[in-house]
Amino acid sequence: MAGDFLYTSAMSHTAGRPTALFDGYRIGAAFDEMFSAPMRPRPHYKRLHEHLAGMATSEFHQRQQAADLAYLRQGITFNDYRDELGLERPFPVDLVPRIIDAQEWSRLEAGLKQRVHALNLFVHDVYHEQRILRQSVVPLDLVFGTAGYRPELRGIKVPNDVYLHISGIDLIRDTDGSYTVLEDNVRCPSGVSYVLENRRVMKHVLPNVFDQYDVRPVNDYPQRLREVLDDIAPKRGREPVIVVLTPGINNSAYFEHSFLAGQMGVQLVEGQDLVVDGGLVHMRTTRGLRRVDVIYRRIDDDFLDPVSFRADSALGVAGLVGVFRLGGVGLANGIGVGVADNKAVYHYVPAMIKYYLGEEPILANVPTYMAGSIDDRAYILEHLAELVVKAVDQSGGYGMLIGPHATSAERSEFRERIRCNPHGYIAQPTIQLSTHPTFVGDGMAGRHVDLRPFVLYGRDITVLPGGLTRVALRSGSLVVNSSQGGGSKDTWVLAGDGTSQC
């Protein structure tokens, strides 16, 4: 299938004197992933740099166009909610891969496992003994006051006490290159389909580059996800019936929902395809009702069950919460897990790690000011122009103020919002995200990137090597969310140290 868009390099050498890709590449104040100094690539990037440096800009351009076309044809798109027409926009892949060496990755992996382990214990604790609240390690108001906390779920029993089957932890690199956790996404994190598709397209469009490295594969993710889902099925003597529950084609991540269902070989369903009867969930089929054992739900709690939660939701399944409580169906992720990815609770994750695991956090948090505390609030209001302000209960780059880039009108609006609802906001210093060479049409330029690794929690915790590198395609922009005009990169985790020949 790659054949119809793969350009051979012979075609691109027709232009007289090719311009080199890295001509004029500048390193700014941020940590550059590829270069430690101008034209000095880091050891694990050396071979990639050599290969690209030998390539003409026009040739790279053609390959980038081939990749863009492949994405458009595959329908790899992202819906932008703010677009009134609800248009699907392509989610562009940038062909310069991000490379993480083995040693660095093993530290990241350990840090991510530690974090998700603690977050899962936190969710369990909050819905059961509430030890961490009784001992005032995390403030009560903060946990009970968040929209993600569902008192309906107190005392819930789930298989193996696992609630966070799938999480996506957003990491950034500060100016010194140290990795920092920006955000935990434990409700319905999306993006993993791009990881798999980026890899597939990279292998076809830049096979020679790919072959020079021993890159850890990502294509077994659907199989691993399937195993995690199999494991939470109510015990029965046959292969469990699994479905992916999507809000429908208008959801921004619909492509991913259908992609994962297809890759796992399970049905993609909408709420209206499922019905509860006799304490079980059934799927309507042409041959009548068929029992469903596990639902990988990509619908937020609010819309999941119109009897228990929002009655006006037409997306969910009436009675699902009752069946879940009864143990008649497995849900991934569990209900009420939003209590762990609130931006205010985030501040306490290092404390959770110490409390539950008795360990020092491997990955640090970004310093966070809590508008709910009087001292922090005063600081935030005085330093709005330097800070990033975030609404506690929002995600995806919505409800956010980037102080240095905001107009004074936007700043006064947020000042007012913080005053009215201080517990609803936190602020963080503006962090200089790392940059990565990114193709911008006439050569390479540094663009800001982050990294969202995906963590699966089944019998053990595993991390998909790499994750989604999101890149802010606008010059200077620090917002990399797919819903805010970003693109992505293939992310290579090396099996060896990346400097030796394979």
Place this chain on the structure above:
Amino acid sequence: MIIETIHITRFTYDAPVVESTMEIRLAPLSDVHQRVLEFELLVDPASRTFSFTDGFQNLVYCCNVLDAHDTLTLKTRSRVQTLLANPFERPAHGPAPLEAVDAWPYLQFRGPVDAGPGVEQLGREFTPSSEDVLGSLMALMLAIHTDFEYQPDATTVSSTVSDVLQLKQGVCQDFAHLMIAACRHMKLPARYVSGYLVRSSGHENRGTEASHAWCEVWLPDLGWLGFDPTNNLVAADSHVRVGIGRDYTDVPPTRGIHRGLAEEQVEVSVTTKRIDATIHSGPVLA
């Protein structure tokens, strides 16, 4: 005292509907103050019901009627032995203290229990002296009982405390919410109780022919003590507790949804009676 309750809820639709799903919170609870001897639930049309325990420890039945139907009838019958003869008697080993974590849900203003200026005033007026919390609560209950008119058509199931304060009328649910709001304003944990009240001879009690509601307030030496402002009664063995929550929205007797466009009508009938032979002691009057 042994109390039998028969509770019939009948939904009628003016056009057939399908796939009714209903959560039913009508099963009395069992604890040190009451024992459920019998409980049955009949659903017509026949349904495979199941039950689960919700986040507030209430037993919830769930029924699904998938095929087309234009009526749905739920009939419950329960026999409950109530044991709380004297609610003012201190337990031998006082109650374990209510930790801040456990009190939190019962101290917040939310949903129908909103905090308006009227609540503040009520709270201020009855703020107890530290010696006599119970006396203040009795006075608060009496004030609600006296100043508000029992009027079934004035409010709806979704009326808020502000609405009730404005109307000066309401039903048991509204008065329970009002007392809860005043208590929360005074920083006393207060929770909502749905249930039944058995008629006692010689007293005109409200709420004996329908589901009843009152509230419980946490008192450090007595534990959760029930106050029924509709009847100006401290709850004892004439009250059968069914559901406990922060307010009505946690424990509606039924909550459901169906597919199909139709007007819904609901009829409810409740009969409660004592079926034991012991001499009637009567509720404890405030």
